[in-house]
Amino acid sequence: MKNGALITTSGLVKQYPVGRGHFTALRDIDLIIERGEFTGLVGPSGSGKTTLLNIIGALDFPTSGSAVVLGTDTTKLTHKTAARLRTEHIGFIFQTYNLLPVYTVFENVELPLLLLGMDQGRRKQAVMDSLEWVGLTDKAKSRPAQLSGGESQRVAVARAMVKRPGLVLADEPTANLDVENSHNILKMMVKLNKELETTFLFATHDQKVIDYVRRKITLIDGKVAEDIQTTPKSQ
Amino acid sequence: MTRFLLKGLLRDKNRSLFPIVIVTLGVMVSVLMYTFMLGVIDDMIRSNAKLDTGHVKVMSRAFSEIAQQLPNDLALSGVRGIISGLENNHPEMEWVPRIRFAGLLDIPDENGETRAQGPVIGVAADLLGKDSKEIERLNIETAVIRGRLPENPGEIVISDEFASNLGVEIGEQATLISATSTGSMALQNFRLVGTVKFGVGVLDRNMMIADISDAQYTLDMEDGASEILGFFPNLVYDEIEADRVADSFNEGVENPEDDFSPLMFTLRQQQGLGEYLDMTYLRIWIILGSFFFVMSMVLWNAGLMSGIRRFGEIGVRLAIGESKAHVYSSLLIESILVGIAGSMIGTAIGLGFSYYLQEVGWDISGMMEGTNMVMADVMRARITPESYYIGFFPGLFATFLGSAISGIAVFRRRTAQLFKELEA
Ligand SMILES: Nc1ncnc2c1ncn2[C@@H]1O[C@H](COP(=O)(O)OP(=O)(O)OP(=O)(O)O)[C@@H](O)[C@H]1O
Numbered sequence: 001m002k003n004g005a006l007i008t009t010s011g012l013v014k015q016y017p018v019g020r021g022h023f024t025a026l027r028d029i030d031l032i033i034e035r036g037e038f039t040g041l042v043g044p045s046g047s048g049k050t051t052l053l054n055i056i057g058a059l060d061f062p063t064s065g066s067a068v069v070l071g072t073d074t075t076k077l078t079h080k081t082a083a084r085l086r087t088e089h090i091g092f093i094f095q096t097y098n099l100l101p102v103y104t105v106f107e108n109v110e111l112p113l114l115l116l117g118m119d120q121g122r123r124k125q126a127v128m129d130s131l132e133w134v135g136l137t138d139k140a141k142s143r144p145a146q147l148s149g150g151e152s153q154r155v156a157v158a159r160a161m162v163k164r165p166g167l168v169l170a171d172e173p174t175a176n177l178d179v180e181n182s183h184n185i186l187k188m189m190v191k192l193n194k195e196l197e198t199t200f201l202f203a204t205h206d207q208k209v210i211d212y213v214r215r216k217i218t219l220i221d222g223k224v225a226e227d228i229q230t231t232p233k234s235q
Numbered sequence: 236m237t238r239f240l241l242k243g244l245l246r247d248k249n250r251s252l253f254p255i256v257i258v259t260l261g262v263m264v265s266v267l268m269y270t271f272m273l274g275v276i277d278d279m280i281r282s283n284a285k286l287d288t289g290h291v292k293v294m295s296r297a298f299s300e301i302a303q304q305l306p307n308d309l310a311l312s313g314v315r316g317i318i319s320g321l322e323n324n325h326p327e328m329e330w331v332p333r334i335r336f337a338g339l340l341d342i343p344d345e346n347g348e349t350r351a352q353g354p355v356i357g358v359a360a361d362l363l364g365k366d367s368k369e370i371e372r373l374n375i376e377t378a379v380i381r382g383r384l385p386e387n388p389g390e391i392v393i394s395d396e397f398a399s400n401l402g403v404e405i406g407e408q409a410t411l412i413s414a415t416s417t418g419s420m421a422l423q424n425f426r427l428v429g430t431v432k433f434g435v436g437v438l439d440r441n442m443m444i445a446d447i448s449d450a451q452y453t454l455d456m457e458d459g460a461s462e463i464l465g466f467f468p469n470l471v472y473d474e475i476e477a478d479r480v481a482d483s484f485n486e487g488v489e490n491p492e493d494d495f496s497p498l499m500f501t502l503r504q505q506q507g508l509g510e511y512l513d514m515t516y517l518r519i520w521i522i523l524g525s526f527f528f529v530m531s532m533v534l535w536n537a538g539l540m541s542g543i544r545r546f547g548e549i550g551v552r553l554a555i556g557e558s559k560a561h562v563y564s565s566l567l568i569e570s571i572l573v574g575i576a577g578s579m580i581g582t583a584i585g586l587g588f589s590y591y592l593q594e595v596g597w598d599i600s601g602m603m604e605g606t607n608m609v610m611a612d613v614m615r616a617r618i619t620p621e622s623y624y625i626g627f628f629p630g631l632f633a634t635f636l637g638s639a640i641s642g643i644a645v646f647r648r649r650t651a652q653l654f655k656e657l658e659a
């Protein structure tokens with residue numbers, strides 16, 4: 001899988017049943033995303049960005065077509081194998097932070113490693129490294145309720161990154177952040193992208209995010225309307 | 236991972252404390268209801284045993300067949316011998332003779348002419364014996380309305396209502412007209428020293444209570460009795476033991492076909508009490524069953540609610556890569572832990588209350604004032620071995636079932652859908 005395709009979708013169609021008929025959220029998506037990309041999916045609300053991310057992340061299945069992620073055809077996965085693909089290779093960042101409120105920052109970030117069955121020593125090291133990336137080592141023992149929105153989102157990023165996944169799928173990661181925090185997080189992601197060669201795929205409306213990406217795919221009505229390389233305005 | 240899940244369980248009161256409290260309450264009430272109902276049955280059995288059936292009862296074969304007619308011509312004889320035999324074989328039990336008889340009670344005027352007269356049902360027991368517990372057993376002391384208990388030969392008490400109907404006063408004479416065991420007429424004067432009321436219809440209508448020696452003399456039943464009652468220690472009926480005692484006694488009877496041969500019957504074998512008890516137990520189980528059902532619905536709903544509340548958490552865990560089966564089994568394990576904890580605490584508290592009710596009882600005589608119910612002025616519970624685990628059915632099972640079913644909702648939803656809900 002050299003420096004080649006990390007994600008390949010071909011003829012991807014997603015239809016949702018609506019009443020008697022159905023609504024087509026994605027039509028014929030053919031995309032290749034390569035390892036190490038820092039790419040934004042943009043487009044108006046309802047254009048299918050989240051749907052596409054969910055399919056790539058094996059949280060949802062396409063109606064037809066295929067999505068090959070890290071060499072695995074996600075349309076052929078069972079719940080169990082899909083879960084394993086996510087555990088081992090994919091980090092999710094959600095529009096809302098979705099931290100588990102009963103657990104500390106440390107424990108929230110630790111969860112993906114527990115699922116990987118990593119031993120305690122390595123786990124602790126990895127969690128602390130990850131919290132260092134996002135500048136939150138001093139908040140390790142805090143509960144999510146004690147964090148600001150920006151801090152929470154940074155924890156979510158740490159959680160997505162802690163296992164050093166090949167792919168991070170981020171759905172509107174800055175929607176709830178102020179300008180400064182948005183830039184901090186995006187800068188950190190760029191850094192991780194460079195240092196670890198992590199592939200990032202964003203779904204976003206946010207111009208701040210768009211300013212950072214190197215490739216911009218525009219979806220309109222479930223179709224790829226534009227797919228261009230851009231020069232990041234911010235770094 | 237287990238530690239991780241346990242931490243969540245312990246820290247989130249909605250997940251641990253509240254469900255445990257609900258389960259605890261439900262189980263506690265179940266246990267208490269169960270032991271209390273057993274206590275009520277016990278009370279019923281005890282009253283019946285004391286007044287009438289004993290825990291076991293010896294009658295002659297022929298008497299037993301028509302016992303309702305009080306056929307004292309068929310009564311037991313050689314009672315002292317039978318009792319001493321019984322006392323030898325079962326020294327832990329108490330054996331007492333009783334005579335029940337029917338007749339007329341006649342109240343004479345100053346000329347000896349009949350002033351009032353009425354049919355009477357008589358019970359004769361050892362009232363005067365120094366060590367006799369019959370007064371206590373028959374609860375006569377508390378039942379006295381006017382006057383006092385018989386203290387000397389020739390003294391009787393009668394139902395208060397009966398006394399009013401006859402217009403007879405304390406201290407007056409009353410003549411019993413009945414039939415002797417040999418079939419001739421019995422006539423005997425007694426002195427009325429008191430009136431009683433038991434709060435039980437039949438007993439309060441027209442009963443007289445006399446000392447057994449007086450009855451033996453009057454009815455020509457020297458060393459005879461209608462029946463010999465046997466009581467277990469502390470008046471606790473033990474069904475298995477009763478069967479054993481009766482069987483061994485009946486095996487020892489030389490001539491079982493003979494009309495006058497003594498035969499022993501257990502409480503259950505008398506007057507359809509067996510079927511009555513079975514019916515009562517059935518009713519208890521129906522009540523408990525319905526209660527358990529309601530309990531289960533409540534617990535199940537609690538499980539369902541907490542499952543729904545946790546869609547968000549579950550969605551995140553799935554997205555991070557936990558498998559659905561793992562999430563589901565962790566929900567079930569949590570529910571088992573909650574169920575076990577709640578059931579154990581609930582059972583402990585329920586048994587605690589039950590124990591208090593068993594040993595001390597709940598004195599409702601204050602509430603019963605004026606109604607004169609002597610049978611149960613202290614309500615008691617009874618703890619049986621079943622009481623220790625009966626609460627686990629609604630507690631553990633319903634909690635588990637609630638989680639199992641609410642968990643299925645998690646399974647059936649597409650993962651992406653869980654997200655939509657958690658993002659909302
Ligand atoms: N479960 C569903 N059933 C029916 N229609 C759905 C379902 N989920 C999404 N859709 C529809 O599919 C289309 C694409 O939805 P999607 O969530 O992918 O949009 P989006 O590009 O992420 O929008 P936004 O920018 O507002 O987040 C929308 O029109 C939406 O109404």
Ligand SMILES: [Mg+2]
Nearest residue numbers: 049050051203
């Ligand atoms: Mg979206």
